[in-house]
């Protein structure tokens with residue numbers, strides 16, 4: 001978004017003539033100063049609402065027209081088997097980047113991106129809603145990440161574990177899955193990374209979600225709380241807060257924050273740490289929140305699917321590389337990225353499950369496998385790697 005002070009100045013300048021015109025009308029109609037002061041807000045309100053009604057009509061016409069064009073784009077793609085065949089994440093990313101580039105305020109980038117995401121979600125659902133698997137039950141941060149990335153015109157499939165999300169996408173019961181991969185406070189979610197060691201699925205997108213945790217309970221009174229349920233990651237994100245405010249309460253780890261909320265609703269002395277949406281779903285009150293120790297607490301999720309998509313112009317590639325056991329192998333594997341000007345923003349080693357003390361490296365690099373620089377880098381490192389698996393090339397997360 002551009003300079004905010006400029007935006008404020010401009011939107012003020014836009015409003016002034018409207019007020020002045022209304023005041024001038026009152027004077028022309030012979031109303032005295034006092035009367036015009038009392039009448040002005042009412043007149044103004046009616047006139048402004050009239051403008052808003054006109055704009056709404058216009059927006060609606062344009063959305064309908066857009067939906068008709070999206071339908072035609074769908075037809076131009078030919079007679080395809082399912083909704084997933086019409087989905088183009090690279091095109092969606094380009095549309096959303098343009099929204100951000102055009103934005104001069106007063107609405108924030110993330111607000112405008114959300115609105116346009118919903119429009120595209122609805123346009124795509126004209127074919128048939130996408131089926132998206134996520135770590136359930138309803139009300140998890142994973143579900144929020146699903147909505148952030150795909151909009152609300154989808155069919156969500158809450159599943160019991162990250163493994164199940166992979167399985168359902170592999171089996172074709174879900175078109176895509178959304179799984180957490182790292183948290184800015186707690187680091188990598190290793191169980192997700194390890195799934196890629198054996199899975200054939202591809203990474204088709206990433207979602208960054210600011211995660212706010214709340215302490216939720218049935219009564220809403222902190223003095224009642226003797227037990228707290230949550231996912232181990234959420235406990236870790238709120239460690240200092242819990243030490244300060246609930247040092248004596250028993251901490252019970254469960255499979256998801258929504259499961260924690262489900263358990264907390266059965267007695268007054270239990271609480272859950274979860275997102276505020278779980279409070280609405282499970283009928284709980286927020287005792288305190290946000291309670292995460294770091295205010296920038298963010299979780300990164302991956303979108304997993306069965307195929308790779310084309311370049312969007314600003315992409316990231318995730319690779320899984322098994323290196324040979326020889327001196328300098330890791331150096332030789334990484335050097336081609338630097339040589340071709342590709343920035344590496346993440347490297348993580350995990351036991352490769354190929355032999356004792358054999359490691360696999362998960363590497364994220366800026367760029368797309370369809371781009372020349374990346375192709376050259378991959379060719380050059382192949383001599384020093386036992387195996388290179390392209391997990392996916394996908395648009396960098398937007399707002």
Ligand SMILES: O=C(O)C(=O)C[C@]1(C(=O)O)C=C[C@@H](O)C=C1
Nearest residue numbers: 070073087088091092120123124
């Ligand atoms: O451009 C396309 O390929 C479309 O199908 C249109 C559209 C859109 O609404 O803009 C809808 C769904 C796709 O995922 C991408 C974009």
